[in-house]
Amino acid sequence: xxxxxxxxxxxxxxxxxxxxxxxxxxxxxxxxxxxxxxxxxxxxxxxxxxxxxxxxxxxxxxxxxxxxxxxxxxxxxxxxxxxxxxxxxxxxxxxxxxxxxxxxxxxxxxxxxxxxxxxxxxxxxxxxxxxxxxxxxxxxxxxxxxxxxxxxxxxxxxxxxxxxxxxxxxxxxxxxxxxxxxxxxxxxxxxxxxxxxxxxxxxxxxxxxxxxxxxxxxxxxxxxxxxxxxxxxxxxxxxxxxxxxxxxxxxxxxxxxxxxxxxxxxxxxxxxxxxxxxxxxxxxxxxxxxxxxxxxxxxxxxxxxxxxxxxxxxxxxxxxxxxxxxxxxxxxxxxxxxxxxxxxxxxxxxxxxxxxxxxxxxxxxxxxxxxxxxxxxxxxxxxxxxxxxxxxxxxxxxxxxxxxxxxxxxxxxxxxxxxxxxxxxxxxxxxxxxxxxxxxxxxxxxxxxxxxxxxxxxxxxxxxxxxxxxxxxxxxxxxxxxxxxxxxxxxxxxxxxxxxxxxxxxxxxxxxxxxxxxxxxxxxxxxxxxxxxxxxxxxxxxxxxxxxxxxxxxxxxxxxxxxxxxxxxxxxxxxxxxxxxxxxxxxxxxxxxxxxxxxxxxxxxxxxxxxxxxxxxxxxxxxxxxxxxxxxxxxxxxxxxxxxxxxxxxxxxxxxxxxxxxxxxxxxxxxxxxxxxxxxxx
Numbered sequence: 001x002x003x004x005x006x007x008x009x010x011x012x013x014x015x016x017x018x019x020x021x022x023x024x025x026x027x028x029x030x031x032x033x034x035x036x037x038x039x040x041x042x043x044x045x046x047x048x049x050x051x052x053x054x055x056x057x058x059x060x061x062x063x064x065x066x067x068x069x070x071x072x073x074x075x076x077x078x079x080x081x082x083x084x085x086x087x088x089x090x091x092x093x094x095x096x097x098x099x100x101x102x103x104x105x106x107x108x109x110x111x112x113x114x115x116x117x118x119x120x121x122x123x124x125x126x127x128x129x130x131x132x133x134x135x136x137x138x139x140x141x142x143x144x145x146x147x148x149x150x151x152x153x154x155x156x157x158x159x160x161x162x163x164x165x166x167x168x169x170x171x172x173x174x175x176x177x178x179x180x181x182x183x184x185x186x187x188x189x190x191x192x193x194x195x196x197x198x199x200x201x202x203x204x205x206x207x208x209x210x211x212x213x214x215x216x217x218x219x220x221x222x223x224x225x226x227x228x229x230x231x232x233x234x235x236x237x238x239x240x241x242x243x244x245x246x247x248x249x250x251x252x253x254x255x256x257x258x259x260x261x262x263x264x265x266x267x268x269x270x271x272x273x274x275x276x277x278x279x280x281x282x283x284x285x286x287x288x289x290x291x292x293x294x295x296x297x298x299x300x301x302x303x304x305x306x307x308x309x310x311x312x313x314x315x316x317x318x319x320x321x322x323x324x325x326x327x328x329x330x331x332x333x334x335x336x337x338x339x340x341x342x343x344x345x346x347x348x349x350x351x352x353x354x355x356x357x358x359x360x361x362x363x364x365x366x367x368x369x370x371x372x373x374x375x376x377x378x379x380x381x382x383x384x385x386x387x388x389x390x391x392x393x394x395x396x397x398x399x400x401x402x403x404x405x406x407x408x409x410x411x412x413x414x415x416x417x418x419x420x421x422x423x424x425x426x427x428x429x430x431x432x433x434x435x436x437x438x439x440x441x442x443x444x445x446x447x448x449x450x451x452x453x454x455x456x457x458x459x460x461x462x463x464x465x466x467x468x469x470x471x472x473x474x475x476x477x478x479x480x481x482x483x484x485x486x487x488x489x490x491x492x493x494x495x496x497x498x499x500x501x502x503x504x505x506x507x508x509x510x511x512x513x514x515x516x517x518x519x520x521x522x523x524x525x526x527x528x529x530x531x532x533x534x535x536x537x538x539x540x541x542x543x544x545x546x547x548x549x550x551x552x553x554x555x556x557x558x559x560x561x562x563x564x565x566x567x568x569x570x571x572x573x574x575x576x577x578x579x580x581x582x583x584x585x586x587x588x589x590x591x592x593x594x595x596x597x598x599x600x601x602x603x604x605x606x607x608x609x610x611x612x613x614x615x616x617x618x619x620x621x622x623x624x625x626x627x628x629x630x631x632x633x634x635x636x637x638x639x640x641x642x643x644x645x646x647x648x649x650x651x652x653x654x655x656x657x658x659x660x661x662x663x664x665x666x667x668x669x670x671x672x673x674x675x676x677x678x679x680x681x682x
Contacts, residue, residue, distance in 0.1 A: 037164035040066035041541050044186045044202040046174045046458070048073035049082025051502035051526050052208030053150050054105055056167060058534035060157035061606075064613070065542065066164040070200060072188055074173035077236045080154065081147035082210050089234035090143045092127050093269045094262060095388045096523075101137030103146065103523055105153055107531070108602040108657045116149055117141075140388045160606045172198075174458055177205055178466060183497060204537050207487075207500045211447040212456055217254070222418045223441065228426055230442045233263045242266040248274040249439035252428055254414065256280040257379045258518060259444040264393050264407065276396070276407045277438065279428075283411025284380040288390035290338040298350040300327060306354060313366050316358065344381035352514030359511050364474045371475060371510075382517025417441060449477040449506065459504075462487070468495045472507030477520075481508050483554045484536035485529060499537060501529045528658035535654050539647060552644070557651035560589045567644050571637060581631055585641070588623055589649050597646075597653040620646050 036042070043059060045052045048071045056071050063069075073079045077088020096103060104112040117135045130142065158167040175197070176187040186200040214232045216224065223229045230241050245251060245267060253260045256278050264276060278285075305311075305319025324347065333343050359367050371378070384390065396407040416429040420437065428436045452471045454460050459479075462469045467490035469479045479500060480488035487495040506520035519525060556562050564585035572578050596619060600612040624642035627633055633641070 036068035036166055037066035040068045040164065040166075041203040042068045042070060042201065043204045043206065043537060043541070044070045044072065044184075044200055045206045045208055046072055046177070046186065047082075047208035047210055047502070048079045048169065049208065049210050049502075050080075050085060050150065050523075051082070051210070051530055052206070053080050053154050054527065054530040055206055055208060055501055055534050057105065057154050057157045058531050059538065060154075060161040060165060060167060061609070062535065062538055063165045064162050067162075067166075067541070069165070069167050070170060070186075070202070071167065072170045072172060072174055072186070072200075074171070074191065075236060076171060078210075079169075080151040081143070083234035085143045085147040085150070086234075087144065087147065088236040089238065090147075091239055091266065091269050092130075092142050092144060093265050093392075094143045095140045095386060096143055096146055097258065097383065097386055097389055098523060099137060099386070100135045100139040100141050103141065105150070105527060107524075107527060108598075109604070113141075113146075113149060116152070117145065121145070121148065121152070140386050162606065176461055177207075177458065177468075177498070178461075179468075203541060204497045204499070206485075206533065206537065207458075207462075207498070207504065208502050209456065209458065209504065211503045212449065212451075212454055212459075214443055214447050215445040216443075217414070217445060219414050219416050220441075220443065222416070223426055226419055226423060226426070228419070228423070228440050230440065233259060233266065233442055233444060239266060239270075242270040242272075245270060245272055245440055246274070247271050250275045250277070250437075251440045251442060252277045252279060252426075252436065252438040253442045253444050254279055255444035255446065256283070256285050256376065256409065257444065257446065258286065258383075258385070258389075259446065261286065261385060261389050261393050263442050263444055264396070265389065268392060268396075274406065274439075277410055277436065278393075278407065279410040279412060279414065280376055281411070281413050282376045283409055284376045285393075285409060286380045286390060287341045287344075287384040288394060289384045289386055290341055291387065296346060298346045300347065300350040303351070303354055306357060311358065311361050313362075313370055316362070316370065341384060345383055348378075348382050348516060349519075355514035355516065356511065359474055364476075367474050368476050371477070379517045382519055447503070449503075451479050451504065452476070462498075463490075467491070468498055469500075472511070474511050475507035477507035477510070478504045479507075481505055483512075485533040486536075497540070499533050501533050502526060505529060532654055532658060535650070539651075543647075552647065557648045558655055560594065560649070560652055561586055563645070563648040563652065564589055567641050567648075571633065571641060572631070577631060584627070584630070585645060589645060592619055592623070593645060593649040594653060597650045598657070601650075601653055601657060616646075 045056055048056075052071060052073070056069055059067070059069050075086075075088065078086040081087065081090075083089045100114060100117070101110065104110050104114075106112050114135055114137070123131045126145070130145065133139075135141065154167075161167070170188070171191040172188040173191065174186055174188045177184050178187075179185075180201065183201060183203045184205050186202050186205060188198060188200065190196045190198060216231070220229070220231075224231065230238060232238060233242075242263075249272070251267060251272070251274065253263050253276060260278050264278075267276065303319060303323040305315060305323065308315055308319075324344075327347055328343065331339065331343065333339050385393075393407055396405060397409070398405050410433075412433055413431040414428060415431050418427050418429075419425070420427045425437050425439055426441055428438060428441070430436070448455070450471065451459055451463055451469070454463065459469070463471065463479070469487045470490050472478045472480050481500055481504075482488060482494050485499045485501055485505065487498045487500055489495045503521045509515040509520040509525060515525060553566070556566055565582055568578055568582040568585055572581060593616070596612065596616040600609060600616055603609040603612050620642050624638045627641060628635060628638040
């Protein structure tokens with residue numbers, strides 16, 4: 001099987017574009033086509049978009065025992081980027097909707113992207129506009145550049161990894177994951193010329209499958225097979241479809257969220273000059289960030305409506321409206337002001353703790369109803385757009401210098417669509433306004449989120465076949481997962497060795513962290529998931545036979561005091577020794593173990609990681625010996641206490657590094673560009 005996979009990878013690499021072949025060739029030198037080290041465990045990542053690639057990078061950073069990482073992608077145009085950043089789904093005019101200083105792959109090294117872009121990136125295939133561009137903290141970034149950043153960081157991580165850790169990249173579609181012994185067998189259909197279906201035994205499996213397929217509304221039924229209908233603006237080949245649109249044709253875009261903005265950019269890039277109608281039931285549109293925008297984090301009071309004994313959908317809607325009006329008045333927000341443009345986003349960010357409470361107290365059916373009914377309002381208010389995105393749309397929504405506006409927004413409900421004039425046009429029938437005849441229709445209603453009846457064969461098997469996963473209970477968006485992304489099976493237990501990262505965790509992000517709109521799968525959200533899940537997978541591989549390590553309660557690592565108390569309770573119940581032991585564990589964790597763990601996790605490369613790992617391990621060994629002497633513990637009890645403490649401290653460090661309210665300081669040449677906005681208390 002090893003030789004078979006090596007041969008397949010060589011074959012796939014010959015069929016890539018020039019840039020990808022160069023990236024693949026460099027990573028192959030590290031040994032992804034060779035045999036794994038003797039005794040190596042295997043982690044298989046299903047999907048090599050943003051989440052899958054970043055999870056592989058994190059595993060390569062921190063794996064220090066024999067390990068083979070298999071990264072499988074079914075669509076080469078999505079490799080290293082997915083639909084958001086992939087080569088197949090973007091052009092050079094598609095920009096990231098976030099500033100360059102906030103898109104690092106490593107939260108603990110916020111300058112990483114800027115250092116790469118300005119000092120390391122191969123710009124030979126970039127357009128002239130970007131070849132000599134110096135990126136700063138507030139710059140916009142083409143998504144294709146971000147994809148290259150991901151690919152090159154993966155290549156670098158593979159080259160810098162431990163000698164017994166290998167990365168193998170495969171092209172094929174995973175059609176089944178089933179349990180076998182203590183692990184799983186991943187079955188995938190090879191996409192190479194030889195074809196065939198192969199089994200890949202794996203100790204742990206991380207699902208990074210991205211979004212489900214686009215929503216197909218009932219009113220598309222008559223036009224779904226028409227070449228005048230673009231069902232997925234991010235599909236491979238979609239950019240070619242946009243180039244087929246006549247420059248003066250009228251295009252209807254269904255939906256008004258960020259995918260609609262992307263569609264306008266795709267059309268303009270393809271030379272389109274005609275009318276574009278953006279249609280949604282509520283007519284809500286994303287705002288545009290001011291030029292000097294900072295992503296400030298507000299603190300707001302707990303909304304008074306939460307004091308009610310029972311929360312109904314009606315009381316929640318009215319309560320949110322009232323609190324929103326109160327905050328506008330308290331902040332002195334004037335219509336049309338710079339603050340007005342970002343006010344909804346800042347309030348929704350500040351309300352995240354209250355969203356968690358709100359959802360926990362409401363019936364699941366009511367939660368889903370509210371999320372469905374107000375989806376467009378939530379999505380468009382939770383985030384605005386940078387000018388390089390929003391400006392393309394807004395400038396065409398108004399006429400100037402005698403030129404007519406070319407983008408209109410329709411607030412209307414669509415009843416039906418049907419081909420007319422021998423299929424060269426499409427009639428759009430509305431519930432409450434005259435029909436409209438257009439040349440093309442682009443579906444921007446978003447992607448499906450219901451995993452109860454997924455049209456994805458793999459997920460259908462995981463949910464309905466084996467019961468390894470279940471739909472997210474409260475929101476019915478995505479699947480139910482544990483604290484570190486482990487899938488929750490149909491019987492409510494964690495599916496051992498199965499994890500998910502990416503959009504399938506959006507319901508969990510809402511219920512666990514209060515995130516809404518695009519922030520359920522933003523760069524920051526996914527970056528945290530990949531880091532945390534990768535570290536948990538490595539811990540489980542290392543501690544597979546250690547039941548005490550596996551039984552650490554979820555969430556206890558959020559607090560070093562609770563962690564220390566939990567360990568001390570297992571060692572002694574006699575006072576005052578128990579108190580002294582707790583205090584000793586707490587002070588050591590706070591003053592020594594935690595700083596050492598942070599240094600290890602923040603290390604720039606393997607040489608630094610190895611140095612800090614050695615310091616951490618030596619210090620823990622000394623502490624274990626001291627514990628044994630001071631508290632008359634057996635060597636076995638002292639080793640167990642130190643082992644559990646080391647795990648909890650590392651988990652605590654990862655948790656803090658993923659906390660957006662505790663962003664790492666900028667110790668680099670870009671540090672003086674960063675402004676730290678003051679918090680606003682109420």
